Amino acid sequence: MRLSLTQAIQRLLAEEVLAIPTETVYGLAASLSSEKSIDQVFALKKRPLTNPLIIHTASCEQIFPLIQSLPKGFEELSEAFWPGPLTLILPIQEEKILPRVRANLPTAAFRIPSLKLTRELLQATGPLIAPSANLSGTPSSTSPEHVERDFGADFPVLDGGKAEHGLESTILAFKEGEWRLARLGAIPAEAFLLCLGYMPKPYKGSENAPLCPGQHFRHYAPKARLHLESDFSQASLVLGFSDRSYPVRSISLGSSNDPEEAAKRLYDALRQLDLDQEREVWVDMDFPDTGLWASIRERLLRASEAG
Numbered sequence: 052m053r054l055s056l057t058q059a060i061q062r063l064l065a066e067e068v069l070a071i072p073t074e075t076v077y078g079l080a081a082s083l084s085s086e087k088s089i090d091q092v093f094a095l096k097k098r099p100l101t102n103p104l105i106i107h108t109a110s111c112e113q114i115f116p117l118i119q120s121l122p123k124g125f126e127e128l129s130e131a132f133w134p135g136p137l138t139l140i141l142p143i144q145e146e147k148i149l150p151r152v153r154a155n156l157p158t159a160a161f162r163i164p165s166l167k168l169t170r171e172l173l174q175a176t177g178p179l180i181a182p183s184a185n186l187s188g189t190p191s192s193t194s195p196e197h198v199e200r201d202f203g204a205d206f207p208v209l210d211g212g213k214a215e216h217g218l219e220s221t222i223l224a225f226k227e228g229e230w231r232l233a234r235l236g237a238i239p240a241e242a243f244l245l246c247l248g249y250m251p252k253p254y255k256g257s258e259n260a261p262l263c264p265g266q267h268f269r270h271y272a273p274k275a276r277l278h279l280e281s282d283f284s285q286a287s288l289v290l291g292f293s294d295r296s297y298p299v300r301s302i303s304l305g306s307s308n309d310p311e312e313a314a315k316r317l318y319d320a321l322r323q324l325d326l327d328q329e330r331e332v333w334v335d336m337d338f339p340d341t342g343l344w345a346s347i348r349e350r351l352l353r354a355s356e357a358g
């Protein structure tokens with residue numbers, strides 16, 4: 052069921068759950084203060100309670116009352132990348148944010164989306180939590196149709212069209228005096244060099260010290276088995292590029308010179324495999340390990356891990 056902006060605002064203020072568009076992927080939104088609807092988000096997604104959520108706001112002014120301090124570099128990062136597909140993990144005032152939002156951590160994830168419709172919504176509703184609008188572990192939703200496939204044709208969706216980036220936000224966390232990459236995403240790591248003076252390194256937690264408890268869950272995976280290899284001699288179906296030829300049938304992510312397009316199409320292609328009831332696909336991994344390609348590679352690796 053597609054909602055108008057006014058209907059979406061009314062429903063969120065009435066503590067209901069609905070899907071909202073953002074420039075990265077669609078989110079399953081609930082008011083930050085509504086325990087009841089936040090519980091419903093976890094239940095709808097079948098999301099483990101140990102996997103914390105991202106808080107979405109219209110401005111920094113909606114964030115400041117919730118946090119404890121601003122790590123060095125916050126101002127530069129927020130000025131350069133907000134509104135936009137960047138999420139920052141910040142130390143919070145624990146009494147201000149329900150423990151279930153942040154899996155009981157003393158930190159929380161924040162982002163200011165750039166999609167105009169979403170920002171108008173957030174101006175009116177105040178902060179919203181919004182995990183990606185997909186069943187936990189499966190590919191994220193990049194269109195209202197994806198949301199409706201996961202949650203039913205009657206599920207309320209604010210329609211913002213196809214997501215501009217098609218990949219989740221990049222997440223940075225401040226650890227031991229510097230920002231670390233907690234999740235690759237729509238902003239490539241190289242993009243932070245200018246504003247921070249260094250390229251954030253990946254946060255390498257251990258089983259005993261993950262950045263957050265939910266980090267090790269299976270993610271982004273279709274039912275089909277993904278073979279990540281560039282030898283297609285055994286292949287029956289290839290996930291590849293339009294400017295390359297393959298010995299068998301293929302699904303295209305666009306040109307091998309266009310990472311933005313590949314990112315935008317990735318989840319739709321992974322979802323298509325399930326719609327077509329494909330059981331196996333061979334992925335053409337012959338692309339660079341830098342920039343946005345690195346984020347695409349990481350999603351494919353995670354999607355290929357056995358559940």
Ligand code: TXA
Nearest residue numbers: 075077078103104156158159160182183219220262263
């Ligand atoms: O682009 C996006 O970020 C989308 C759109 C809807 O905004 N949202 C999204 O949310 O991808 P979700 O719930 O699928 O992923 C949020 C991730 C969690 O899996 C967790 O790894 C991380 O954010 N996270 C949240 N709070 C954290 C915290 N306090 N410390 C470390 N990681 C945290």
Ligand code: MG
Nearest residue numbers: 182183184191
């Ligand atoms: Mg997700």
